[in-house]
Amino acid sequence: xxxxxxxxWATAGDKTTIPDAIDVTGLVSYQEGxxxxxxxxxxxxxxxKRIERDKMNxxxxxxxxxxxxxxxxxxxxxxxxxxxxxxxxAYDVDAIVRYDDGGGYKLYQNTTAxxxxxxxxxxxxxxxxxxGLSSDQTxxxxxxxSKKLTTTDTTTSVTSGTYSSASNIVTVVMNVASHGIVxxxxxxxxxxxxxxxxxxxxxxxxxxxxxxxxxxxxxxxFEIDTLIGTVGSTALTGTISxxxxxxYSDSIPKIKSGSTYFPMQPAVAYVDxxxxxxxxxxxxxxxxxxVVRVSTGVYDVYFKDTMPSANYISLIASDQVERFPTAKxxxxxxxxxxxxxxxxxxxxxxxxxxxxxxx
Numbered sequence: 311x312x313x314x315x316x317x318x319w320a321t322a323g324d325k326t327t328i329p330d331a332i333d334v335t336g337l338v339s340y341q342e343g344x345x346x347x348x349x350x351x352x353x354x355x356x357x358x359k360r361i362e363r364d365k366m367n368x369x370x371x372x373x374x375x376x377x378x379x380x381x382x383x384x385x386x387x388x389x390x391x392x393x394x395x396x397x398x399x400a401y402d403v404d405a406i407v408r409y410d411d412g413g414g415y416k417l418y419q420n421t422t423a424x425x426x427x428x429x430x431x432x433x434x435x436x437x438x439x440x441x442g443l444s445s446d447q448t449x450x451x452x453x454x455x456s457k458k459l460t461t462t463d464t465t466t467s468v469t470s471g472t473y474s475s476a477s478n479i480v481t482v483v484m485n486v487a488s489h490g491i492v493x494x495x496x497x498x499x500x501x502x503x504x505x506x507x508x509x510x511x512x513x514x515x516x517x518x519x520x521x522x523x524x525x526x527x528x529x530x531x532f533e534i535d536t537l538i539g540t541v542g543s544t545a546l547t548g549t550i551s552x553x554x555x556x557x558y559s560d561s562i563p564k565i566k567s568g569s570t571y572f573p574m575q576p577a578v579a580y581v582d583x584x585x586x587x588x589x590x591x592x593x594x595x596x597x598x599x600x601v602v603r604v605s606t607g608v609y610d611v612y613f614k615d616t617m618p619s620a621n622y623i624s625l626i627a628s629d630q631v632e633r634f635p636t637a638k639x640x641x642x643x644x645x646x647x648x649x650x651x652x653x654x655x656x657x658x659x660x661x662x663x664x665x666x667x668x669x
Contacts, residue, residue, distance in 0.1 A: 318375040325371055625663040626662055
């Protein structure tokens, strides 16, 4: 770079704060800058003002301090109301800031126009910085590099709740005695079985992971995409609970469409190998520990990290006409390849990609 500011200007020099608002006496301010009085001739004009060395030092210090912040941190810190003259700053959509939520600085991205909430409030999500992991992060085997909220899981029962729906989306509000989650956290919900559909009277059954869209001290709100139209009743019944704590915060990369953010679903495992050699020759892999040819055209693909469940989705490609899964387990995946005559045959070029496996 042209210049790295090891030290902001006048770090060890004398400085005097420059006010933001216009000074009525004509002194320098951020709103006006150096006014007309500073161009007057001090030798002949009693209204003339000389440029103050300590205020010039402050001006350069403010500029170089902010440049150094960007050089060393990339993203700016959250603007508090105290920074903005006592008024909450309204952030544009997609703004990214550094914010200390009490547990150290994290990056947050805004998803709501003119958002004046703090980054732990509505309209903000944790921002993914890539696959580099800090000491408190891990690859979960659950489609994302994520940050764990605590070291243990906590299961909380729901005392009551309501739901409403529109455009195939059921919005669920669960009332609880207490909880420890914030907006944007991923929680595991189980036992929603009696959300009635207006037409036909069938039930919505849901067990899975959802992102919390709203919360207060005694309630949690999230949405379920039902694809079944509007529901008929508004009371939640059945035994409903949710788990948090050991579940992971929402750092899943997003794709934006309009004003909506849709989570990307990266592969949890993949492998490219030659199935004709003994053992099969792996050319590229992620989260795969080994590939074993059990018999002609039959392969066991072993996962390095055991899947949370065997409910994952597999995509298989090879140079043989037929390829299909024959068994799925949490530690391995088995598939078979056949030629055009449906004869089991080894494959030279095998590609397997695994998605899901959350529950």
